[in-house]
Amino acid sequence: CRNMSEGKNIFEKIIDREIPASFLHEDEESVVFKDINPQAPVHFLVVPKKCYPKLEVMDDPGLIGRLMMVANKVAKEQGLVKGYRVVINNGDEGGQEVPHLHIHVLGGKQLKWPPC
Numbered sequence: 001c002r003n004m005s006e007g008k009n010i011f012e013k014i015i016d017r018e019i020p021a022s023f024l025h026e027d028e029e030s031v032v033f034k035d036i037n038p039q040a041p042v043h044f045l046v047v048p049k050k051c052y053p054k055l056e057v058m059d060d061p062g063l064i065g066r067l068m069m070v071a072n073k074v075a076k077e078q079g080l081v082k083g084y085r086v087v088i089n090n091g092d093e094g095g096q097e098v099p100h101l102h103i104h105v106l107g108g109k110q111l112k113w114p115p116c
């Protein structure tokens with residue numbers, strides 16, 4: 001994370017418009033853009049502008065709540081009226097690839113459980 005002097009990660013470059021993305025929402029503290037490798041007919045990411053590499057270092061529970069509200073707002077705008085799934089992949093065994101905390105929103109078909 002840039003705020004940890006480790007350089008920008010890919011999501012920070014998207015936030016700074018250094019690489020393109022298909023944006024669905026932006027406010028003071030978050031952005032939402034489509035996942036480049038969608039795992040469902042609708043798949044987007046809710047990303048805080050401030051970089052937290054993982055949940056263990058998240059110190060703002062209010063932000064997490066607001067991101068969830070943004071997730072729901074954009075889900076409805078994207079037509080997910082019959083439901084959707086929210087996922088946080090956290091850490092290596094959680095399958096996290098980008099070290100910048102983010103919420104996946106997936107929907108647009110009947111999702112199965114368990115996912116793996």
Ligand code: 5GP
Pocket residue numbers: 010021022033034035036037038088089095096097098099
């Ligand atoms: P993670 O496994 O870290 O929870 O998920 C990272 C997600 O970011 C993946 O679903 C991946 O497809 C997506 N992703 C990685 N790089 C890019 C990118 O450059 N642009 C967009 N739009 N999504 C990306």
